[in-house]
Amino acid sequence: MSQLKQIEQSAQHVAEAIASVLGVEVTIVDDSLLRIAGTGRYLETIGAQLAIDSVFAQVLRSKRGFIITDPGKHNVCVTCQIRESCPEQAQVCCPIIFEEAAIGVIALIAFTAKQRQTLLEQQQDLFGFIDRMAELLASKIAEQENLNRLQVAKNQLETVLNTVQEGIIAADQFGRIVRLNTAAKKMLGVSAAQAIGTSLTSLLPGLEVEAVIDAGREISNREITRNVNGRRLHCMVTAKPWSEGGLACGIVATLREMAEVRKFVSQLSSQTFHYTLDMILGDSQLLRATKDSAAKAADSNTTVLIQGESGTGKELFARAIHYGGERKYKPFIAINCAAIPEALLESELFGYEEGAFTGARRGGKPGKFELADGGTIFLDEIGDMSLSLQAKLLRVLQERRIERVGGLDGFRVDVRIIGATHKDIDIMVKNGEFREDLYYRINVFPLYIPALRYRQDDLPLLIQTFITKYASALSKEISAIDADAFQTLQSYQWPGNVRELENTIEYLVNIETGNTISKRSIPARIKEKTATAHNKLTGVVPLAELERTAINSALERFGPSAEGKNKVAQALGISKATLYRKLKEYNCISQIETLSQFEKPKQ
Numbered sequence: 028m029s030q031l032k033q034i035e036q037s038a039q040h041v042a043e044a045i046a047s048v049l050g051v052e053v054t055i056v057d058d059s060l061l062r063i064a065g066t067g068r069y070l071e072t073i074g075a076q077l078a079i080d081s082v083f084a085q086v087l088r089s090k091r092g093f094i095i096t097d098p099g100k101h102n103v104c105v106t107c108q109i110r111e112s113c114p115e116q117a118q119v120c121c122p123i124i125f126e127e128a129a130i131g132v133i134a135l136i137a138f139t140a141k142q143r144q145t146l147l148e149q150q151q152d153l154f155g156f157i158d159r160m161a162e163l164l165a166s167k168i169a170e171q172e173n174l175n176r177l178q179v180a181k182n183q184l185e186t187v188l189n190t191v192q193e194g195i196i197a198a199d200q201f202g203r204i205v206r207l208n209t210a211a212k213k214m215l216g217v218s219a220a221q222a223i224g225t226s227l228t229s230l231l232p233g234l235e236v237e238a239v240i241d242a243g244r245e246i247s248n249r250e251i252t253r254n255v256n257g258r259r260l261h262c263m264v265t266a267k268p269w270s271e272g273g274l275a276c277g278i279v280a281t282l283r284e285m286a287e288v289r290k291f292v293s294q295l296s297s298q299t300f301h302y303t304l305d306m307i308l309g310d311s312q313l314l315r316a317t318k319d320s321a322a323k324a325a326d327s328n329t330t331v332l333i334q335g336e337s338g339t340g341k342e343l344f345a346r347a348i349h350y351g352g353e354r355k356y357k358p359f360i361a362i363n364c365a366a367i368p369e370a371l372l373e374s375e376l377f378g379y380e381e382g383a384f385t386g387a388r389r390g391g392k393p394g395k396f397e398l399a400d401g402g403t404i405f406l407d408e409i410g411d412m413s414l415s416l417q418a419k420l421l422r423v424l425q426e427r428r429i430e431r432v433g434g435l436d437g438f439r440v441d442v443r444i445i446g447a448t449h450k451d452i453d454i455m456v457k458n459g460e461f462r463e464d465l466y467y468r469i470n471v472f473p474l475y476i477p478a479l480r481y482r483q484d485d486l487p488l489l490i491q492t493f494i495t496k497y498a499s500a501l502s503k504e505i506s507a508i509d510a511d512a513f514q515t516l517q518s519y520q521w522p523g524n525v526r527e528l529e530n531t532i533e534y535l536v537n538i539e540t541g542n543t544i545s546k547r548s549i550p551a552r553i554k555e556k557t558a559t560a561h562n563k564l565t566g567v568v569p570l571a572e573l574e575r576t577a578i579n580s581a582l583e584r585f586g587p588s589a590e591g592k593n594k595v596a597q598a599l600g601i602s603k604a605t606l607y608r609k610l611k612e613y614n615c616i617s618q619i620e621t622l623s624q625f626e627k628p629k630q
């Protein structure tokens with residue numbers, strides 16, 4: 028569409044105004060020789076296409092105006108096909124110039140002697156007048172072009188605003204809503220008609236709109252919870268003042284649903300801390316059996332209780348179970364129940380409402396259960412939880428609902444629970460330190476992580492991996508450990524398990540000056556506590572040690588199946604019941620439970 032066509036109404040008004048003032052006919056054509064406007068006998072041919080040899084084509088080409096006193100005889104009429112029968116008596120035409128291009132022609136035409144006389148008598152004045160009219164049309168075009176550009180920018184902006192996931196609301200200096208995007212309408216359950224004109228605080232209660240507008244204070248990441256048509260909206264709001272020329276004009280608030288924020292955080296964390304069973308190092312039969320059980324736990328959606336000594340990798344297993352299961356794209360939230368003072372643990376777990384206690388944050392705070400919604404909560408050191416909190420946890424497990432501290436209504440959460448402890452929870456139950464009913468609820472799928480001293484076959488792989496890891500981190504050329512040093516590490520009991528081993532290797536890589544870790548670098552505390560040292564000291568190997576070693580190697584040899592265990596008992600010449608008792612006695616409970624958690628023999 029030509030530029031003149033876009034302002035055809037204005038062009039027609041201009042044509043009619045000129046015609047009525049001067050009493051001559053007026054026509055306006057665009058740069059494709061289409062008649063855009065016309066008066067008198069031209070009225071009927073608006074929209075008609077003019078011949079390419081017409082006078083107007085010459086005006087467009089030359090960008091010059093003409094006055095034709097004798098139509099048909101003027102040299103611009105030479106090429107015109109109708110010059111012999113031309114009904115015009117005189118004509119004044121002028122190009123319409125926009126941004127240095129001729130975009131049309133405006134012409135005054137006389138069809139009568141009187142009109143001709145008017146044109147000829149006033150020709151000089153008319154040229155100036157018609158020129159100004161052409162300028163007027165050009166300025167209309169400029170205005171239209173600006174409007175078009177603004178419209179395009181507005182459409183683009185609206186598309187962007189309506190495409191973003193965040194809700195965006197703009198309010199004026201009185202806090203009245205003037206605009207909101209699609210996401211905001213959806214989150215707040217309102218239409219534009221319902222929202223526009225109402226106060227921002229009616230939709231976002233508790234937001235200090237005045238402080239933002241009057242004091243120019245910015246509010247960032249404020250949590251707001253409210254009911255929207257029976258649904259619980261929990262969102263994070265950021266509000267900024269909006270001013271023009273230093274004057275406060277209003278406020279722009281952005282809203283993000285907490286579920287989306289969490290999803291984003293969980294996606295980020297799953298990229299950062301994504302852990303799989305394959306990443307847990309170790310190939311001993313005991314660890315393989317543990318990984319097999321963990322894989323079954325990952326496939327199911329049940330509550331898992333992981334037991335094992337400190338540093339055995341309980342958290343790694345918890346992560347691997349989460350990321351190996353159907354909740355892997357949802358949050359994995361870990362909390363160490365022993366590391367948080369009892370008074371704070373409840374609000375950490377279940378969150379609190381605004382005003383729940385002195386110092387409670389505005390807008391309240393979600394608890395770990397809420398943050399883990401849809402995913403998994405890892406309750407590390409669950410054995411350290413107080414009895415009163417155990418009762419509350421039991422209720423969550425039974426009802427699958429949580430209640431924020433100071434909150435009136437509870438709400439549903441869908442959270443998988445994985446607990447872990449290094450304590451003997453059976454004994455705690457017997458001693459009344461851990462609720463029996465909670466124990467049964469938590470211990471649906473028990474998983475025992477064997478201590479490192481019972482899976483010595485894993486040592487070479489662990490040691491080698493840690494040497495490579497720390498040599499690279501510390502830019503050292505160390506790639507191996509000599510046989511003597513390895514023997515020393517192998518004889519050590521590793522009470523701190525893999526964590527202690529990893530720390531020790533890091534230390535050794537740090538202090539070693541050669542290319543291979545040697546025995547002399549090993550700390551005295553380890554050298555002195557090796558089993559060999561103990562044996563050398565006393566000259567005898569304790570019976571219990573011999574029994575433990577015999578049972579462990581038989582287990583390694585015959586495997587974890589029921590059949591394997593029969594063979595272990597047979598090979599050692601003891602009954603199955605004795606085998607189980609000894610495993611427990613020698614603190615081998617972890618293996619036996621891991622190996623047979625689904626098929627415990629009747630004793």
Ligand SMILES: Nc1ncnc2c1ncn2[C@@H]1O[C@H](COP(=O)(O)OP(=O)(O)OP(=O)(O)O)[C@@H](O)[C@H]1O
Binds near residue numbers: 339340342407
């Ligand atoms: N099998 C393994 N492979 C690789 N690294 C391991 C393994 N087991 C444990 N680790 C490492 O040992 C350290 C302790 O692991 P983790 O925190 O999972 O143990 P934990 O049993 O939960 O300990 P705690 O009872 O003290 O909380 C971590 O640095 C972990 O990476």
